[in-house]
Amino acid sequence: MWFLLGIQLFLICLFFIFGWAIVKKEWYWLISNFNGNTKDEQQQLIKNGYPQRVGKLMLATAAGMALLLPLSFTSFQFSLEVQFGFMMVFLLGGLIYLSKYEIKEKRKPSYIFSSLIAIGTIxxxxxxxxxxxxxxxxxxxxxxxxxxxMYGGEWDYAEIRRVELLEEMPDVTWKQNGFGLATMAKGIFKVKDYGSSLLFIHKGSQPYLFIVTENDKIFINSKNPDETAEWYGLLSKRTR
Incomplete structure (x- = not known):
């Protein structure tokens, strides 16, 4: 949780600093497509108010993310998705809108390019x-x-070295390669006292099945506790 909060705070600060530098300090060189224009074109963009509006878009994005940040400390399960969803939609939508302040000859290509980027990214x-x-x-x-x-696979029963049914999920400390979603974790994660492990976890749905094979440590459970218990019984029987 604290790692994700750190990323959000970093992005908020980054958007705020860039926005402030563009609006207040007029550091227009921070805008990539501004630098690619000739001096005359840059002056036209400034006259149209394009760089200032880009700076204000960044400031508004930072403000919106800061307002949504307290969701992370509530029981709302999809706070991370809401915050990053807002950032992507607001920024990409804003850049499409700002195409109208481009140089007249470049407005249509800019609008098409921004729209394609937004559609592709979203x-x-x-x-x-x-x-x-x-x-x-x-x-x-x-x-x-x-x-x-995704991240699943097939293992021979002969590979299994240990099977346990855990009432509590150990602390997950780091995502290495996977999905750390609001209600689910899938992929490779660092787990306290267990090291690098494959997780297929519905969060908050006890119990948890822990499987050790020759090469992998696996944590898995079902939304239905009875089904998890059935999996444990099946694997226990197969590994005797």
Whole structure:
């Protein structure tokens, strides 16, 4: 949690500093597409108010993220998604709107380019979250078991070294490669006292099945506690 809060605070400070420097100090060189224009074009952009509006967009983004930050300290499960969703939609939408203050000859290409970037970025993020929120399950085969979905795989029963049913999930300290979502964790995470582990976890749904194989440590559970218990019984029986 504190790591994610640190990232949010860093982004808020970054947008605020950049916005303040552009609006108050007139450091227009901080705007990438401003520098790519000739001196005459830069003057035209300044006359249109383009760089000042970019700075104000950054300040407004910082303010909006700061107002949403307290959500992280509430029981609302989707606070992170709301905050980063606001940042992406507000920034990308703002850049599309600011195309109207571009140099006349470049307005249409700027509008098209900004729109394509926004559609592509939002589409990619929505697809990523959709994939991340897809549920997983443990499937039993004759000589192996499979965990379905992203980051899943198949393991032979002969590889299993240990199976435990835990009432509490150990502290997860670091995400290495995966999805750390509001209600679910999938992928490779550092777990206190266990090291690098594969997680397939519905948060707050006890118990948790812990599996040690020759090469992996796996934590998995179902939304349904009875199903998790069934998985434990199945694997315990298979590894005797």
């Amino acid at each position: 589409g990619f993020i929505v697809g990523l979250f959709f994939t991340g929120y897809q549920d997983f399950e443990l499937k039993d085969y004759e000589d192996s078991f499979e965990i379905t979905g």
